[in-house]
Amino acid sequence: MTDSAPAPSGNPARWLNNQPYLLLSLTSLFWAGNIVLARFVAGHVPPMTLSCVRWIGAFAMLLPFAWPHLKEDWPALRAKLPLMLVLSATGFAFNNAISYWALQYTEALNALLIQSSGPLFVALWSLVLFGVRLTLAQFAGIILSLSGVLVIILRGDLAALASIRFNRGDLMFGAAVLSFGLYSALMPYRPRTHQLSLISFTIGCGAVLLFPFSVWEFLNGVTLKPDALTAATTLYVMIFPSTLAYLFFNRGIALIGPNRSAPFLHLVPVFGSAMAILLLGERLRLFHLIGYALVLAGIAIASRQASARA
Numbered sequence: 001m002t003d004s005a006p007a008p009s010g011n012p013a014r015w016l017n018n019q020p021y022l023l024l025s026l027t028s029l030f031w032a033g034n035i036v037l038a039r040f041v042a043g044h045v046p047p048m049t050l051s052c053v054r055w056i057g058a059f060a061m062l063l064p065f066a067w068p069h070l071k072e073d074w075p076a077l078r079a080k081l082p083l084m085l086v087l088s089a090t091g092f093a094f095n096n097a098i099s100y101w102a103l104q105y106t107e108a109l110n111a112l113l114i115q116s117s118g119p120l121f122v123a124l125w126s127l128v129l130f131g132v133r134l135t136l137a138q139f140a141g142i143i144l145s146l147s148g149v150l151v152i153i154l155r156g157d158l159a160a161l162a163s164i165r166f167n168r169g170d171l172m173f174g175a176a177v178l179s180f181g182l183y184s185a186l187m188p189y190r191p192r193t194h195q196l197s198l199i200s201f202t203i204g205c206g207a208v209l210l211f212p213f214s215v216w217e218f219l220n221g222v223t224l225k226p227d228a229l230t231a232a233t234t235l236y237v238m239i240f241p242s243t244l245a246y247l248f249f250n251r252g253i254a255l256i257g258p259n260r261s262a263p264f265l266h267l268v269p270v271f272g273s274a275m276a277i278l279l280l281g282e283r284l285r286l287f288h289l290i291g292y293a294l295v296l297a298g299i300a301i302a303s304r305q306a307s308a309r310a
Helices: 012-016 020-040 047-079 081-102 108-115 118-130 136-153 158-163 168-189 195-219 228-256 258-279 286-302
Strands: none
Touching (some): 020 228, 108 168, 136 286
16 A cells, blocks of 8 residues: 555554544654653763664664565665655754754754744745745745744743844754755655655664764764663654654655645644643643644644645
């Protein structure tokens, strides 16, 4: 079955496979946890090694299920090998390693603020590379959901923008978001293969690309600490923001396209703030509710099917 084939009913996993809005929402939930956790362990877990171990672990989990499809789809993957390597580099190697590295130097607040520009980078790459323009509804939805993100991050106080200071970590995180925008824009042009073939191949290539940098960290004395925090961190990033999130994100793009999928990235700070309320005891305030409403309204507008094909 290719990633665009209709799934039979009666199986919960196959039902989920055809629910793009739910898949993209879960993706944002897993990535929100990834940002919060990565900032929490900054200085404890080496960023390049964490990225490499993340993809090695995800690849090992997927390979037993993906192997039959990889063998069958290898001719299609090989025919578009340069594109597959670019997808591996932008969506897995560079994007993740640089974002983890950036969180050694910047705050989670800044990272969430920068990541909120992600849908605009997706639209920019789609326009520059392929001439795909945002529809009016998509543009309005992105701006509306972006305003909701700002309300949440700035806690309803626009004057707080003046107090935000950007540093080299912010520039690095911006480069990671730019890289992921390119990955998202290129995804519709991937070879038509089984989902497991696509994700396992790009994950495996991403791990290979990151391995020399992980070795460089090790040779410079920056190593993983064998403790419970390291084990819990690596287990979470291998399963949720890696294996499941990328499977869900790729499938969401396959179903509704990159420009309609991109606004769901604005759910990352929404889920991040909700985690702070539920797990860290923050109080639910009016600006949270206003921000959530704006983000959800923006996503609903931007992700609806356009009357004319973009």
